Structures are given as structure tokens and as C-alpha cells.
Amino acid sequence: MSQSAAAVQVSGLRIVKARKDILQEVDFSIPAGRITGLLGPSGSGKTTLMRTIVGVQRITSGSVTVLGKPAGDPALRHELGYVTQSPSVYPDLSVETNVRYFGAMHGKHRRDAAAAMAAVGLEGHARIRTADLSGGELSRVSLACALVARPKLLILDEPTVGLDPVLRADLWERFGAMAAAGTTLLISSHVMEEASHCASLLLLRQGRLLASLTPAELSDRGGSEDLELAFLNIIRQAEADEGTPPSPGTTPGLGTAPHLGADNLPAAGMTVTE
Ligand SMILES: Nc1ncnc2c1ncn2[C@@H]1O[C@H](COP(=O)(O)OP(=O)(O)OP(=O)(O)O)[C@@H](O)[C@H]1O
Numbered sequence: 353m354s355q356s357a358a359a360v361q362v363s364g365l366r367i368v369k370a371r372k373d374i375l376q377e378v379d380f381s382i383p384a385g386r387i388t389g390l391l392g393p394s395g396s397g398k399t400t401l402m403r404t405i406v407g408v409q410r411i412t413s414g415s416v417t418v419l420g421k422p423a424g425d426p427a428l429r430h431e432l433g434y435v436t437q438s439p440s441v442y443p444d445l446s447v448e449t450n451v452r453y454f455g456a457m458h459g460k461h462r463r464d465a466a467a468a469m470a471a472v473g474l475e476g477h478a479r480i481r482t483a484d485l486s487g488g489e490l491s492r493v494s495l496a497c498a499l500v501a502r503p504k505l506l507i508l509d510e511p512t513v514g515l516d517p518v519l520r521a522d523l524w525e526r527f528g529a530m531a532a533a534g535t536t537l538l539i540s541s542h543v544m545e546e547a548s549h550c551a552s553l554l555l556l557r558q559g560r561l562l563a564s565l566t567p568a569e570l571s572d573r574g575g576s577e578d579l580e581l582a583f584l585n586i587i588r589q590a591e592a593d594e595g596t597p598p599s600p601g602t603t604p605g606l607g608t609a610p611h612l613g614a615d616n617l618p619a620a621g622m623t624v625t626e
Pocket of ligand 1: 370372393394395396397398400401
């Protein structure tokens with residue numbers, strides 16, 4: 353696949369859960385070999401969209417094509433990695449055993465596990481039980497467990513949440529290196545300053561795609577160099593156009609609650625849900 357080809361193509365996507373429209377009229381494509389940021393207020397549908405691309409969310413209507421195949425196609429299992437908001441690792445096992453276990457599911461070996469641990473800066477922690485790690489280290493183990501399969505498409509749900517600024521900067525550098533090596537990354541975040549690390553951005557609001565644009569275009573369209581303010585301005589403009597009063601849920605940046613439940617199952621144990 354060339355650098356300009358789309359890794360993901362979404363057309364007319366609609367997801368209904370419990371008779372409620374969670375996503376509607378969503379159309380976009382994700383370029384291969386780049387970092388795409390998925391941004392939106394809490395509850396806007398980011399996790400649902402990621403789960404749809406991963407193939408564990410039932411589609412009501414529309415189409416989602418991933419690396420040339422329909423989302424959920426079994427052939428994609430070895431091609432994509434998904435890291436949920438909460439680390440999905442075995443607490444009683446060491447870092448290395450966890451990474452080797454997930455690697456073995458994809459036919460990978462000890463050296464692949466070593467490379468994945470090194471890619472997230474955990475080479476010195478191989479023998480430590482994951483239960484004894486700090487929160488930041490634990491989320492990097494989860495990332496290593498996805499990386500060990502060497503996925504072409506890596507989907508990360510708020511990977512930098514709860515990390516200190518140094519670790520955050522370090523991870524974004526690593527994501528940049530992965531993209532430079534040809535991996536396609538889709539990364540959700542509610543920290544707008546992180547949008548500047550992305551080649552392209554998808555802005556979600558209330559289950560609809562508000563915009564698909566570059567960080568520079570976001571800044572232009574939102575009338576501010578401050579991307580958080582620019583996004584807020586775009587949301588307020590959309591609300592003004594619709595004649596709806598601003599709601600607390602339209603404030604990006606703060607208060608995104610972690611997900612509990614099915615989202616946090618290890619990838620191998622995931623099932624498709626309504
Ligand atoms: N099974 C369900 N039944 C009904 N509503 C649901 C269900 N699952 C999710 N929702 C609703 O769908 C909306 C989108 O949820 P989603 O988790 O995709 O949002 P999000 O943007 O990832 O939020 P956050 O940033 O807080 O993680 C929310 O309003 C949520 O309450």
C-alpha cells in the first residue's frame with residue numbers, strides 16, 4: 353500500500369445502540385503511514401468509532417473498509433492492533449511473559465517481544481511483574497503487547513491519559529517513529545495540544561463528524577493558534593448554526609471518564625457487541 357492510499361475508508365456509517373444514534377452520517381478516510389488524531393468531547397463516539405474499525409462493534413448501516421477488507425474480516429486479526437483505555441495485561445505475569453504471550457498469538461518469537469519492549473522503553477523492566485509497575489509503565493506494557501504483532505494499523509484509545517508530560521512527549525516521539533516506518537496510527541485524545549503531533553485530525557461531536565482536517569486547518573478554521581480554543585470555537589459555531597444552547601458536554605479537554613466493561617477485554621477475547 354502506498355503512503356497516499358487510505359488505510360481505512362468509512363462511508364455513511366451509522367451505529368445505533370439501545371435505540372439511540374451513537375454515530376450517524378460518518379464519512380472519512382485515514383491515510384496510510386500517518387498519525388490521525390480522533391478528537392471529541394466525552395461521549396462524542398470516539399471509542400465506538402474505534403471499536404467499529406477494529407471490528408468488534410456491529411454496524412447498523414454504512415461501510416467500513418480496513419486495509420482493503422471489511423472491518424472485522426478475520427484476515428485483519430494479524431494486521432491491526434488495538435489498545436484500550438485501561439491496560440489489558442495479566443497482572444501476575446512479568447512484562448516479558450505478557451508481551452511474549454500476546455506475540456505467540458501472532459506467531460512471534462522472543463526477539464520480537466524484546467523489540468516491542470524496547471520500542472516503548474521497557475527493556476529494563478522485562479522481569480518485573482506487571483502488578484508492581486507504575487501506571488505509566490503499565491500502559492506501555494499494553495502498548496508493547498499490541499506492537500509485538502507488528503500491526504500495519506495501530507488504534508490507540510487515549511494512550512497518554514494519566515501520563516506525565518515527559519512520558520507523553522516520549523510516547524508521541526515513538527508514535528512518530530512508527531508512522532515514519534510505515535505504520536498507520538489512529539489515536540484518540542481529549543488533550544487538544546496533542547493534536548499538533550498528528551498529520552490529520554477527525555473531530556467528532558455528538559456522534560457526527562464535525563471536520564476532517566490538518567492541525568493547521570483546525571487553527572485557521574477555529575481562528576486560534578491554540579488548538580483547544582480553535583476546536584471550541586468550531587463547536588460553538590456548529591451549536592450557533594443549529595440554534596442549540598452550549599452544553600457542558602461540548603467542552604473538550606477536561607473530564608473524560610475512563611471506560612469500563614467490554615472495551616477493556618484483551619484483544620484476543622473480544623466479541624462483537626450491539
Ligand atoms: N451500549 C450502549 N447503549 C446505549 N448507549 C451507549 C452504549 N454504549 C455507548 N453508549 C453511548 O454512546 C455515546 C458514545 O460513547 P463512546 O464511549 O463512544 O464516547 P467517547 O467519545 O469514547 O467518550 P469518552 O471520551 O468519555 O471515552 C455515549 O453517549 C454513550 O453513553
